[in-house]
Amino acid sequence: MKLSKTDISLLIGTFIEHFDVAIYGFLAPILGDLFFPQYAPTTKLILTYSVLASSLITKPIGIFIFGQIARQKHPARALYFSFIGIGILTASMGCLPTYTQVGIIAPILLFVFRILLGIFSAGEDCIGKLYLLENKSPQKRSIVSHLYQFGFIAAFVLASGLSIPILSQSQSNFYWRIPFWIGGLLAFLGIFLRAQLKKQILQPLETIYRTHILRVIWNEKKSIIRVASISSLSYLTYYIPFVFLNTFVPMVTNISLKKMMYINTGLLLFDMCLLPLLAYCFKSFDARRTMFISSLLISFMSMPIFYHLPQSTIIYVTTFRIIIVILGLIYLGPMNALLFNQFQKPDKYILVGLGESIGSSLLGKASPAICFFLFQFTHSTLGPAIFVASVGFIASLGVLYAK
Numbered sequence: 001m002k003l004s005k006t007d008i009s010l011l012i013g014t015f016i017e018h019f020d021v022a023i024y025g026f027l028a029p030i031l032g033d034l035f036f037p038q039y040a041p042t043t044k045l046i047l048t049y050s051v052l053a054s055s056l057i058t059k060p061i062g063i064f065i066f067g068q069i070a071r072q073k074h075p076a077r078a079l080y081f082s083f084i085g086i087g088i089l090t091a092s093m094g095c096l097p098t099y100t101q102v103g104i105i106a107p108i109l110l111f112v113f114r115i116l117l118g119i120f121s122a123g124e125d126c127i128g129k130l131y132l133l134e135n136k137s138p139q140k141r142s143i144v145s146h147l148y149q150f151g152f153i154a155a156f157v158l159a160s161g162l163s164i165p166i167l168s169q170s171q172s173n174f175y176w177r178i179p180f181w182i183g184g185l186l187a188f189l190g191i192f193l194r195a196q197l198k199k200q201i202l203q204p205l206e207t208i209y210r211t212h213i214l215r216v217i218w219n220e221k222k223s224i225i226r227v228a229s230i231s232s233l234s235y236l237t238y239y240i241p242f243v244f245l246n247t248f249v250p251m252v253t254n255i256s257l258k259k260m261m262y263i264n265t266g267l268l269l270f271d272m273c274l275l276p277l278l279a280y281c282f283k284s285f286d287a288r289r290t291m292f293i294s295s296l297l298i299s300f301m302s303m304p305i306f307y308h309l310p311q312s313t314i315i316y317v318t319t320f321r322i323i324i325v326i327l328g329l330i331y332l333g334p335m336n337a338l339l340f341n342q343f344q345k346p347d348k349y350i351l352v353g354l355g356e357s358i359g360s361s362l363l364g365k366a367s368p369a370i371c372f373f374l375f376q377f378t379h380s381t382l383g384p385a386i387f388v389a390s391v392g393f394i395a396s397l398g399v400l401y402a403k
Contacts, residue, residue: 003147005193007132007144008193009190009193009194010079010128010129010131010132011132011147011148011151012151012186012190012193012194013079013082013083013086013124013128013190013194014124014125014128014129014148014151014152014155015151015152015154015155015186016083016086016087016090016155016183016186016187016190017086017121017124017125017155018151018152018155018156019155019156019158019159019183019186020086020090020093020117020121020180020183021052021121021365022155022156022159022160022242022243023159023162023163023179023180023183024051024052024093024114025049025052025159025239025242025243025368026159026160026163026167026243026246026261026264027163027166027167027176027179028045028048028049028243028247028368029045029167029247029257030166030167030176031048031110031176032044032045032047032048034098034099034100034106034173034176035048035098035099035106035107035110036048036099036107037099037100038099042251042372042375042376043376045247045368045369045372046369046372046373046376047107049366049368049369049372050366050369051110051111051114052114052365052366052368052369053361053365053366053369054111054114054115054118055118055121055122055357055360055361055365055366056357056358056361056362056366057115057118058114058115058116058117058118058119058122059118059119059121059122059126059353059356059357059358059360059361060122060354060357060358061119061122062082062118062119062120062121062122062123062357063122063123063126063127063349063350063353063354063357064213064350064354065119065123066078066079066081066082066122066123066127067123067126067127067213067349067350067353068213068350069081069123070127070349070350071213071347071349071350075127075131075134075349076131078123078127078349079123079124079127079128079131079194080194080195081123082120082121082122082123082124082127082128083120083124083187083190083191083194084191085116085117085119085120086117086120086121086124086187087184087187087188087190087191088184089113089116089117089120090117090180090183090184090187091180091181091183091184091185091187091188092113092184093113093117093177093180093184094177094178094179094180094181094184095177096109096110096113097109098173122353122357125356126349126352126353126356126357127349127353129148129336130336130339130340130348130349130352131349132144132148133145133336133337133340141336141337141340143279144336145333145334145335145336145337146275146276146279146333148336149275149329149332149333149336150272150275150276152238152332153268153271153272153275154272156238156242156268156271157265157268157269157271157272159179160242160261160264160265160268161265162178162179162182163179163261164258164261164262164265166178166179167257167258167261168258213347213350216347216350216351217350217351217354220343220347220351223342223343223351223355223403224351224354224355224358225355225398226342226355226398226401226402227339227342227351227352227354227355227356227359227398228355228356228358228359228362228398229359229394229395229397229398230291230335230338230339230355230359230395230398230399230402231335231339231355231356231358231359231360231364232359232360232362232363232364232391232394232395232398233295233298233328233331233363233364233391233392233394233395234331234332234335234359234360234364235360235363235364235365235367236363236364236367236388236391236392237298237324237325237327237328237331237332238328239364239365239367239368240324240367240368240371240388241267241320241321241324241325241328242264242267242268242321243368244367244368244371244372244384245260245317245320245321246260246261246264247368248371248372248375248384249309249317252309252310252311252381253309253310253311253312253317254311255314255317259314260317263314263318263321267318267321267322267325270322270325271325271329274325274326274329275329275333278326278329278330278333279333282330282333282334287334287337287338288338288399288400288402290330290331290334291330291331291334291335291338291399292396292399292400294327294328294330294331295331295392295393295395295396295399296392296393296396297327297392298324298327298328298331298388298389298392299388299389299390299391299392299393299396300389300392301323302385302388302389302392303382303385303386303389305320305323305385306381306382306384306385306388307381307382307385309381310381331395338399338402339352339355339356340352341403342355342402342403363391363394367387367388367391370384370387371383371384371387371388372384374386374387
């Protein structure tokens, strides 16, 4: 299938948006020391990862703002401005002062910048993935949906690879800034391609919107909840094996963070290569059925696997992560195409976006902070396991009742 310049620009936007979040997650041990040095080690990680949980507020705001632009003007206009905001803010993240430089102002600035990034990323993430599927046949939608996930994984691969030498440095006060500057540079290069979208702004919208958006949201509240439950597992299948376990395993085993990060990059490359193969193998399978089975397996397997995690070997941990990776890919591959079909209305940008923002922010991106909190509260690896099992079960119900 030949990709247009518009498709390529949308995939680049996906890459940059997820690269920023991934590099923040991988460098959390360093960022915790730099922005929250006065707290205990586990509390530092909880606070650092909790900044990502701010997307629970920022994503709905971003979806509403850019969704209204897409609704009243054109999706191309919304995507153009959202991508510019991501580029500027990602590059600016690398310029933030640390706690030793400006004191309490540093974590405040960190929180403010992540809030603004969350607002702009909401437009890119939710509107972009749906716009990518517009005017394509069901078969091409499935292919493009897998390409979207490929860009998602590629962003994590690059972020993980860049994080290894930075985490290995004894003095990381400067080097942590470089990946954010790289992300900003890539974003500005992508803006030149994104400018091609502006040509579509001149095309008139086919639909006149007469119903107030708040009434539409209220009427579709059940479907929005279904989308939220389906989306919750999509982010968790990456943030648990590729972000949370990197810092959690060294806390409960003798395995070092450096070794975890090396394996992390290898697993991400394995993930990226495996995606096309799984897409081919499961192309004739019913999407809902495969997603339902994979989410249930994640739910049922998490408890015994987490229970045996303390004092486990690197082989056990790696096998655990591979299982989550494979089941996650099976679940994620057809997900965007399934979400696209939940609303047969022109308001799908806002409706899908709101549902996904609730699910991904409340239970997905917040999963590292929630898991560390549950571990600190229960003093047991079963604390995080209960959370993972619950999200998997909620997602399976969402898939079961999806349209």
